[in-house]
Amino acid sequence: METLIQPRVLKGFRDYLPEAEIPRALLIEKLTAVFRASGFIPIDTPVLEYAEILLRKSGGETEKQVFRFEDNGGRDVALRFDLTVPFARFVAEHKGELYFPFKRYHIAKVWRGEKPQAGRYREFVQCDFDIVGSDSAAADFEILQLMKTSLDAIGVDTCTIKINHRGIFNRFLDRIGMREQSEEVLRAVDRLAKVGEDEVRSQLEALIQDRVSAAAKAQDILDYIRGGDSFEETLSVMERMAGGPSEGAAEDIGRMRKIRAMMEAAGIEQFFVLDPSITRGLDYYTGIVYETFLDELPELGSVCSGGRYDNLAGLYMKERVPGVGSSIGLDRLLAGLETLGGKTEIKSFLDAEIFCLDEELMPCYQKLAVELRREGIACEVFPDPRKISQQYTVAEKKGIPFGILLEKPEAEKNILTLKDLRTRETFEGITPEKAAEKIRAELPITVRPR
């Protein structure tokens, strides 16, 4: 006898049992419907790519986290760690086959060998949507609107989308002569919520060589970051502090006003906060940037983030393709929703279980199942002649609302007994059509995910 292998998954990985996979699948379906209704279409790219393609631009941190190896053909390959880099490669490779503006969504797994921690896994699903080939404010708006519509569609109604503009921030840094330290400034500013204003102030002051102006400049940065009390006021602060004679600044401010006007026209302006402290670390963003926080669970971090980039595929081709996009951290969001208790546990998609009372009648049960499915009822036949109490227990554990009983004398007359397993109410001697009607009446389509 062979020894048994212990069944287990790798550290940082997990199985999705039906009670976890069903909500995830339903979430993905809802998002998919929203994307399609706005003209986004799906693509797919390989999970495995040349390491050179995936890793060229990324810093050391990503490189350490990536699953990278030599394949049987001696190629240096890696599992993708996001959906953006493969998309950039895809756009460069297929630009002649695509129509621009090109709007795609991609919902798929990515892998990062991060230190596993609560709610963080090494394999997780990302959901990206981007518009490439348009530099317009309308495209910026469309992504922001879709973030809101997507989150609505999956029942996340209390969240705040914080937006900012990286280009305007950079011009502000130019004006105060700190553009060269922009990375350090961004890093310091990014920690504002975590470490507080005093800590950030002293970090900023430490960045400034000229001790005379250090306090004033740090204060400027903090003032800029703080903004005003409304979208318009904050934008005015940004305009005043970054504007001046620069053409670009006026244009960018104008773009933010255009986006705001579209939000108002669409009736969604109240869900967006202009927050100059949002910067997104990644340096490929050049325009608008955004992050989304659940109002009841801000500590979860951003569940939907992104921004505008000038030159998505610059590593792979000479043409500049501007784009704007966003990414939902689906598994993180699911974990958040679970914490908030908004989860409805769906353990089955079935409306009815046809119990096996007499194995000889199996052909009758199967015929009945076909008839009921034709009537739109999702049903199954219990395949084994187990004790009826056991069959009930399984049906109840699966959360199936109706049971159907069919015995010999009834079977010949094509009549059955329908039992509501939740209330124990019983309807005897009815036809399959009548049973289907009763089930449909009890279960409005909306509660039955299909």
Next chain:
Amino acid sequence: METLIQPRVLKGFRDYLPEAEIPRALLIEKLTAVFRASGFIPIDTPVLEYAEILLRKSGGETEKQVFRFEDNGGRDVALRFDLTVPFARFVAEHKGELYFPFKRYHIAKVWRGEKPQAGRYREFVQCDFDIVGSDSAAADFEILQLMKTSLDAIGVDTCTIKINHRGIFNRFLDRIGMREQSEEVLRAVDRLAKVGEDEVRSQLEALIQDRVSAAAKAQDILDYIRGGDSFEETLSVMERMAGGPSEGAAEDIGRMRKIRAMMEAAGIEQFFVLDPSITRGLDYYTGIVYETFLDELPELGSVCSGGRYDNLAGLYMKERVPGVGSSIGLDRLLAGLETLGGKTEIKSFLDAEIFCLDEELMPCYQKLAVELRREGIACEVFPDPRKISQQYTVAEKKGIPFGILLEKPEAEKNILTLKDLRTRETFEGITPEKAAEKIRAELPITVRPR
């Protein structure tokens, strides 16, 4: 200036552009709906597992094809090469959390480093559905029925599902004293369609030590394999040649009759052929086995195969869990459907494009889009003020049926011009509600995948 990296995918891998990914996504959605309506629920497992878990049972061929490497933590890991082995591990690991009979579907990618050839890739999507924890004929039937329903749902109506029973075949080999060479016999028999009867006969004779009986035994095997002219006749041949006093044989023959009775009750018996030459190489099958061939493209090979196994998770636990399941080679099937020309090319899910005639009106366009979506119309706003002829071209290339034009004087009165981009018919001065009504009337829900 950095040198550009050539954008390319690994050998044997491919991108799915929208025109390939949309049909695949729609196929998956249709299959999902069918599975759910019969009580199958989704699970997910990691793409990456311990190599020990994935490879223990597989022979040398699989091992050579698998993507296997040492991860950053020094673990010997591999990408899954099918969905069955991970499912076996899953069942063993979570048996206490599942309700049996447990019916799951799993549609996901698998990887094999096969020699790339036309229509064969190293990354492909499998679609598995299994029932574990029931040894009944009803479960066998349910999988067979679901194969037929699934293929129907995705428009494959001319196919033949060939079924056989490995247990009966083994008993027949027992009777003629060739059970020990069963693997070689299976291998020879498996090539019948490819190399013809004479070649198989001489291969079979070569397997038989006793030269006196060699010809007769080879003939017996060929007779058994040929069967009869109908399900019942073939089953009689099998019964006569494998039956005799053995209890088990009678039971297995009885099971086949039960399955047949259920098929007749469900009205699907004509789609199944009892074919004793179908054996499925894999030695974990112990009962019924099946393969599915497109009638118009048999050379594609089986697009949906599987069978019953006595002991799915035997490598990982002591309890025996019987099961029965099937697997659709989704990408192979898609390639076949494409060859047969049955592909409807869907390049967009949109009903209407709102053209950008005047950038200043962008908020009006966005407001209109919100109104139309509320009316159930999938639409987008063209984000850039490009020449109208260019905007038309993009909309046509995307296959969007309607265009909407809105200029300043109209915009104030909330009336628009609707244009059928296919017929060039134009409706002027209508309200958004009227436009939505016209679009809905032209595009029945059924042709709009959602």
